[in-house]
Amino acid sequence: MENINKKNFLGQVSLYFSEIGLSKTFGLIFGLFLWENKNFEMKDIINEVKISKSTASVELRKLIQFGAIEKFYEIGQNAQLYRIKNNMWSEVLAQKKNEIDKLRSILNGVEKKKINKTTSLQDIQNYCDFMEEELPLLSQKYKKFIERRNKK
Numbered sequence: 001m002e003n004i005n006k007k008n009f010l011g012q013v014s015l016y017f018s019e020i021g022l023s024k025t026f027g028l029i030f031g032l033f034l035w036e037n038k039n040f041e042m043k044d045i046i047n048e049v050k051i052s053k054s055t056a057s058v059e060l061r062k063l064i065q066f067g068a069i070e071k072f073y074e075i076g077q078n079a080q081l082y083r084i085k086n087n088m089w090s091e092v093l094a095q096k097k098n099e100i101d102k103l104r105s106i107l108n109g110v111e112k113k114k115i116n117k118t119t120s121l122q123d124i125q126n127y128c129d130f131m132e133e134e135l136p137l138l139s140q141k142y143k144k145f146i147e148r149r150n151k152k
Contacts, residue, residue: 006035010049025051025059030068033084041079067091090146093139100131 004012010031017027028049033040040048046056060082063069070085085091107115107125115121 009035022062023059025049025055026062026066029056029059030063033063033069033082037084039074039081039083041081043079045082067095090139090142093135093142096131097135097139100128100135104128104132 010028013031013034014024014027017030018024028051029045032045032048042053042056042060045051045060046053049056051059060069060071063082064071068085068088069082071080071082074081103124107121107128110121115125
């Protein structure tokens, strides 16, 4: 396995996120947090990634909504700081559950007859049923995995 530098890492993370439907800038900023593992002021992110303040603001808000980073203040600091969240991957799993709950609430408003007659609605129902059953198990497995990993 080759060792990649910061620029290549950020490029690869950026490409990954653009391939899953998020912006390349989202990926660049997230990659920066992963690579540096430190707290950032917005101005530092703007300078590192070479983006405008408005773009940084939008993408940081998306990263907060995604559950990847959090905003905080330190005593004596005027500027807001951002850092990667602890247990963020557990939060990603929890967010997936919220997405499934939203889909389920949409389905709950549809007549059962309509769902039974429409393949695409049946597919959504099957997906929700499967994810509601499997996500809690996956979340538990992930927590146990992390606990074992931290003991090493």
